[in-house]
Amino acid sequence: xxxxxxxxxxxxxxxxxxxxTTTKALPPATTASxxxxxxxxxxxxxxxxxxxxxxKAVNLGFQLPSSSPSSFGSSxxxxxxxxxxxxxxxxxxxxxxxxxxxxxxxxxxIQGRGRSSSPNQLNAVERAVQVLERLGGVPDPxxxxxxxxxxxxxxxxxxGTASPxxxxxxxxxxxxxxxxxxxxxxxxxxxxxVSFSDAIGELKVEAAASIQDGKRILFRFxxxxxxxxxxxxxxxxxVPFRLLGDEAKGWLDTTYLSHSGNLRISRGNKGTTFVLxxxxxxxxxxxxxxxxxxxxxxxxxxxxxxxxxxxxKEPELEEGExxxxxxxxxxxDSWIENAANGLMGKQIIGxxxxxxxxxxxxxxxxFSMTGNFVKTGTKMYxxxxxxxxxxxxxxxxxxxxxxxxxxxLLYSDEKIRITRGYNEILFVHTRTDASRMN
Numbered sequence: 001x002x003x004x005x006x007x008x009x010x011x012x013x014x015x016x017x018x019x020x021t022t023t024k025a026l027p028p029a030t031t032a033s034x035x036x037x038x039x040x041x042x043x044x045x046x047x048x049x050x051x052x053x054x055x056k057a058v059n060l061g062f063q064l065p066s067s068s069p070s071s072f073g074s075s076x077x078x079x080x081x082x083x084x085x086x087x088x089x090x091x092x093x094x095x096x097x098x099x100x101x102x103x104x105x106x107x108x109x110i111q112g113r114g115r116s117s118s119p120n121q122l123n124a125v126e127r128a129v130q131v132l133e134r135l136g137g138v139p140d141p142x143x144x145x146x147x148x149x150x151x152x153x154x155x156x157x158x159x160g161t162a163s164p165x166x167x168x169x170x171x172x173x174x175x176x177x178x179x180x181x182x183x184x185x186x187x188x189x190x191x192x193x194v195s196f197s198d199a200i201g202e203l204k205v206e207a208a209a210s211i212q213d214g215k216r217i218l219f220r221f222x223x224x225x226x227x228x229x230x231x232x233x234x235x236x237x238x239v240p241f242r243l244l245g246d247e248a249k250g251w252l253d254t255t256y257l258s259h260s261g262n263l264r265i266s267r268g269n270k271g272t273t274f275v276l277x278x279x280x281x282x283x284x285x286x287x288x289x290x291x292x293x294x295x296x297x298x299x300x301x302x303x304x305x306x307x308x309x310x311x312x313k314e315p316e317l318e319e320g321e322x323x324x325x326x327x328x329x330x331x332x333d334s335w336i337e338n339a340a341n342g343l344m345g346k347q348i349i350g351x352x353x354x355x356x357x358x359x360x361x362x363x364x365x366x367f368s369m370t371g372n373f374v375k376t377g378t379k380m381y382x383x384x385x386x387x388x389x390x391x392x393x394x395x396x397x398x399x400x401x402x403x404x405x406x407x408x409l410l411y412s413d414e415k416i417r418i419t420r421g422y423n424e425i426l427f428v429h430t431r432t433d434a435s436r437m438n
Contacts, residue, residue, distance in 0.1 A: 096281075100132065106124035106125045138258070144261075151264060152177070156273065175292075179193070183211060189207065190217060190252065199229060200229060204227065215253050218250075252266050263276075283416055287416075315409050317373065317409060320431055325429065340388065343422075345357060345359030354372060355383060369385050371383060371403075379409045383404065383421075403422070
């Protein structure tokens with residue numbers, strides 16, 4: 001009966017996901033093999049379409065006990081123009097200290113809340129965290145009003161003691177993960193929330209909390225439930241918290257709380273470090289939108305409008321290696337045309353107006369296309385790509401291809417670049433390293 005009920009519930013979830021996502025293009029970095037993996041009721045696994053939904057409770061800041069020991073559309077000769085008109089708008093700017101901003105900068109570009117990150121990225125985050133922890137922030141944070149409220153999980157480490165739930169679930173960018181902290185009430189609580197989407201619903205895991213000292217919160221899990229928009233009732237999470245004894249207990253230390261009340265660093269009883277924010281800055285919101293595949297154009301507009309309103313200096317095409325993480329094109333032809341038009345893979349900006357597209361194919365083969373760019377006006381560049389080849393080790397097979405287009409640089413910093421390029425398609429790139437083109 002439990003299996004049948006789980007299957008029925010999952011099918012309802014999938015029907016809502018399919019309805020909510022069929023009209024939205026997945027990010028280009030998403031492939032058929034990079035599906036979201038999850039377990040329903042801890043034992044029954046399902047797969048539907050290209051999404052496997054995870055509905056296990058999240059471990060955020062403490063160990064959750066268990067009850068048991070872009071892909072492209074179909075081929076089409078037409079390429080849809082997607083012109084985005086940017087409007088002037090007032091965007092609230094978030095204030096960070098210099099040390100806090102160093103942490104935010106280190107977090108920009110990290111995917112999976114730390115799960116998909118390079119050693120250099122992790123080291124940069126660790127150094128920034130240690131600096132803030134030495135500074136201390138607000139004294140006795142558990143007694144401060146600033147710790148109260150809803151926090152979004154931005155980053156978490158993955159020590160060997162982390163639960164399988166944390167390792168697989170928290171790292172899924174498609175979902176948003178929050179923690180609510182309410183200590184100054186008659187019923188102090190810490191709640192972990194996984195938001196599947198506004199159209200689907202959420203999972204909320206609650207724990208009764210108490211303050212041990214100025215930094216440590218003690219907790220005990222006592223209830224959890226799924227709230228789905230398409231069901232008129234909540235679905236209890238089937239974990240017997242009362243029967244688990246000490247396994248349902250834990251603690252959470254707040255090692256840094258900003259004086260603005262917007263940034264928090266916590267360490268859990270399983271050795272995991274967490275970085276949380278109440279408000280994210282525009283670049284963070286853009287990358288979150290890219291990861292979830294929702295409201296990307298709105299996030300682009302916000303960031304570009306903010307830059308214009310601040311009167312920042314004209315951006316330039318910076319040298320280095322840039323990974324394409326999103327584009328606004330939804331219908332294309334063959335992969336070779338996608339690669340030649342910069343719709344996939346990496347873009348390397350070299351010296352003296354040199355530019356290269358690189359796409360990993362398979363079995364060590366790469367598609368490479370080299371060209372030149374010339375600045376023709378404010379934020380405008382003429383690009384000519386005319387040297388294409390399939391590369392395998394020291395060998396190359398030349399291809400007769402040429403592509404010319406105008407590139408408009410809408411936004412650029414050391415981590416993120418937004419452009420309007422081939423066929424007026426919008427692109428979002430993130431910098432992968434400081435590689436130069438040979």
